[in-house]
Amino acid sequence: MKPTKPLLLLATGLLSVAAQAEMTWSDNSLSLLYGRDYEMNYGLNTDDSERSVVTFEHASGHSWGDLFIFADYLASEDDSKELYTEISPRLSLGKLSGRELAWGPVTDVLVASTVELGNMDDPDHLTATGPHFTNILTGLGFDLAVPGFSFVQVNAYHRDNDDKASNEQLTLVWAMPFTLGEASFVYDGFIDWTSASENAHPSMNFTSQLKWDVGANWGDSKALYAGIEYVHWNDKFGFKDGTYNTDSNERNVNLLVKYHF
Numbered sequence: 376m377k378p379t380k381p382l383l384l385l386a387t388g389l390l391s392v393a394a395q396a397e398m399t400w401s402d403n404s405l406s407l408l409y410g411r412d413y414e415m416n417y418g419l420n421t422d423d424s425e426r427s428v429v430t431f432e433h434a435s436g437h438s439w440g441d442l443f444i445f446a447d448y449l450a451s452e453d454d455s456k457e458l459y460t461e462i463s464p465r466l467s468l469g470k471l472s473g474r475e476l477a478w479g480p481v482t483d484v485l486v487a488s489t490v491e492l493g494n495m496d497d498p499d500h501l502t503a504t505g506p507h508f509t510n511i512l513t514g515l516g517f518d519l520a521v522p523g524f525s526f527v528q529v530n531a532y533h534r535d536n537d538d539k540a541s542n543e544q545l546t547l548v549w550a551m552p553f554t555l556g557e558a559s560f561v562y563d564g565f566i567d568w569t570s571a572s573e574n575a576h577p578s579m580n581f582t583s584q585l586k587w588d589v590g591a592n593w594g595d596s597k598a599l600y601a602g603i604e605y606v607h608w609n610d611k612f613g614f615k616d617g618t619y620n621t622d623s624n625e626r627n628v629n630l631l632v633k634y635h636f
Contacts, residue, residue: 396438398435399437399438400435401433402435402635403636404430404634404636405429405430405431405636407428407429407631407633408429408629411424412627414611415611415614416455417457417495417496421453421455423455425452426452428449429447430446431446440464440465441464442462443461443463444460445460446460459493460491460492460493463487469483481518483517484515484516487514487515487532488513489512489532491509491510491511492509493508493510494506512532515530516530517529523551523553524551525550525551529546529547530548532544539572540575542571542572544569545568546565547565548564548565549563551563558587559591560585560587561588562586563586565580566579567579575612579608579609581606581608584605585602589601598634598636599635600635601633602633603628606628607626608623609623
């Protein structure tokens with residue numbers, strides 16, 4: 376099912392506001408990842424379990440809320456390619472209204488939106504997303520104050536999927552810095568849970584990264600990191616595990632290097 380006009384207008388409006396407001400902080404990064412246990416090959420006759428990934432990320436705060444963008448470019452050992460991008464502006468109801476919307480651990484309430492853009496090799500139609508898609512997610516977000524974490528966010532979305540049935544998504548993201556002796560680390564990640572739809576199975580993606588602040592060793596803290604990413608993904612892409620004898624439960628460790636600029 377194609378995104379409805381109101382959702383497209385809302386997403387376009389969020390991006391328009393994002394482009395015109397004052398930026399209060401920003402961070403960009405490039406990551407290189409390598410893993411050997413990817414599931415859901417791009418074709419029935421390929422082995423794409425070994426993949427290299429280049430990731431660009433942008434995060435920024437604005438007078439109206441915040442913005443997160445990332446793009447993954449994946450290349451497999453069988454020369455399959457995938458480019459996946461998410462653009463996620465959130466409007467802070469507290470900032471826009473000039474009122475403090477806080478109670479308990481909640482520090483702000485936001486209108487949340489994400490545009491998903493996907494392009495992948497999928498000759499045998501193995502994914503529930505389709506090989507080329509634009510999905511629109513809209514909903515509410517909550518910023519939480521949790522001791523020991525630099526940020527915790529919860530976003531609840533309605534997903535209007537391109538050429539697929541709509542469903543719901545709940546997303547949790549976090550970052551937790553810590554030290555061991557003189558070494559600095561950060562543990563961050565996300566959990567995406569998506570509900571079932573007419574043509575997709577429920578799915579849960581728990582992806583996190585444990586990173587050592589390598590740059591701190593020569594006085595350039597929070598610039599260069601090295602570590603691992605672990606992906607625990609049940610029914611990847613909404614494709615039920617075991618269908619057509621396909622394993623869609625991914626348990627994948629990636630080595631990573633990440634540079635912030």
